[in-house]
Amino acid sequence: MAMLWSRISAALPLNEEQFPLQFNDKVESSVLEMLKRSRHQLYSDTTSASRMLNAQIVLDFSWEKLNTGTWRHVDKEWRRVYSYGCLFKVAALCREEPSADEVLQALKTCDMGLLMGAAIMDNILQVIVQILQSEVRESTKEEDESEHAQVKRIKIECPHVPVIKEELAVPRIKCPSLESFNTNYLLPLKPVILEGIIDHWPALNEHPWSIEYLRSVAGCRTVPVEVGTRYTDEEWSQTLLTVNGFIDRYILNKDGAAVGYLAQHQLFDQIPELKEDIRLPDYCCLGDGDEDDITVNAWFGPGGTVSPLHQDPQQNFLAQVMGSKYIRLYSPEDTDKLYPHQSQxxxxxxxxxxENPDTERFPEFAKAPYLECVLQPGEVLFIPVQHWHYIRSLELSFSVSFWWS
Structure with missing residues (x-):
């Protein structure tokens, strides 16, 4: 740990004058003064307790701003203030001889900045994360090896795969041309399973995704987790856990605990190693937006996790990387038979x-035609905009979805 601060400080500006602190007038002068004080402490001799106190004041004040009202109304300046507070807290934790627990705390602080804050100083928190993560990997290599051995001893249950009737099956096509896909599926908005279009992904080849691989690249990273079988359940909630904690509690735990699901759109920005293992499907170029407008989502969880029947406002490519899923699709033309919730x-x-409809409450549901499939690793399902879809994981599963217009 002795060299840790030298590596972190090498990523920071050389001196106080080169360290940027520029905000608009929405940030109170008292907060700006506290930020300047923390900046000064970064380049001067003072106690860790004093550094930590000032950093925590910045974090507490900005956290209150982030949690006042709806998220979309939070001014980006306050998200930047929060990121600076995270940076100063990491410096306080790592400046002197940090313990292993303090390094993990610093890593979690960076993740909170990446999740809740906004990028500052050429995304300095992401740079520091890489430094901290390499430190953690070195110090926990032996523990990782014993954990990996434990995972290999776990019995993998064979899922019960539903039988798909031929007349209800989603059609399949192998590597269609852009023109063919556009004419036959995109323009008429018809679901289809695309085979062979992600075979080149590192996630399926050089770095096959598995519990062991996720532990190795992201085990100590803090991520948002959904707790509950489906988001419409009353007991559904969200929490923050490390990837290792999520795997231990919700993937490997056989004690009947609630289902946990890692479902978020920031994962690949937060953990670039995973982003490098996937590629945008070529067919996204048929949309009207730019590549930056495509939303990439991660869906990782155990068998039995359900996404209730719902529709999305964009086109969707659902790529299956690990495990399998049962999926049912309904046309938006049959919305009146699907009984959407009345709440906004x-x-x-x-x-x-x-899969267990109340026919008395919803008598028209049985009359709605549908298509269905079991999506296997290496397959991509095209879900047209506004098409209703229901998804159930048949086993431990990792999917990546691409929302585009």
Whole structure:
């Protein structure tokens, strides 16, 4: 740990004058003064306790701003203030001889800045994360090896795969041309399974995704986790856990605990190693937006996790990397038979439990035609905009979805 601070300080500006602190007038002068004080402490001799106190004041004040009102109304300047607070806290934790726990705390602080803050100083928090992560990997290599051995001893249960009737099966096509896909599926908005289009992904080849691989590249990273079988359940909630903690509690735990699901759109920005293992499908170029407008989502969880019948406002490529999923699709033309929730919050979600419908409450549901499939690793399902879809993981599963217009 002795060399840790020298590596972190090498990533920072050389001196106080070169360290930027520029905000608009929405940030109070008292907060700006506290930021300047923390900056000065970064380049001067003072106690760790004093550094930590000032950093925590910045964090507490900006955290209150981030949690006042709805997220979309939070001014980006306050997200930047929060990121600076995270940076100063990491410096306080790592400046002197940090313990292993302090390094992990610093790593979590960076992740909180990446999740809740905004990029500052050429994304300095991401740079520091890489430094901290290499430190953690070195110090926990032996523990990792014993954990990996434990994972290999876990019995992998064979999923019960539903039988798909031929007349209800989503059509399949292998590597269609852009023109063919556009004419036959995109323009008429018809679902299709695309085979062979992600075979080149490192996630399926050089770095096959598995529990062991996720532990090795992201085990100590803090990520948002959804707790509950489906987001419409009353007991559904969200929390923050390390990837290792998520795997231990919700993937390997056989004690009947609630289902946990890692579902978020920031994962690949937060953990670039995973982003390098996937590629944008070529067919996204048929959309109207730029590449930056495509939203990439991660979906990682155990068997039994359900996404209730719902629809999305964009086109969707759902790429299956690990495990398998049962999926059912309904046309938006049959929305009146699917009984969407009346509330504005859940208006895009059906009230019906697809595989166990209440026929008395929802008598028209049985009349709605549908297509279905089991999506296997290496396959990509095209879900047209506004098409209703229900998804159930048949086993431990990792999917990547691309939302585009």
């Amino acid at each position: 919050l859940l208006h895009n979600t059906s009230q019906v439990e697809v």
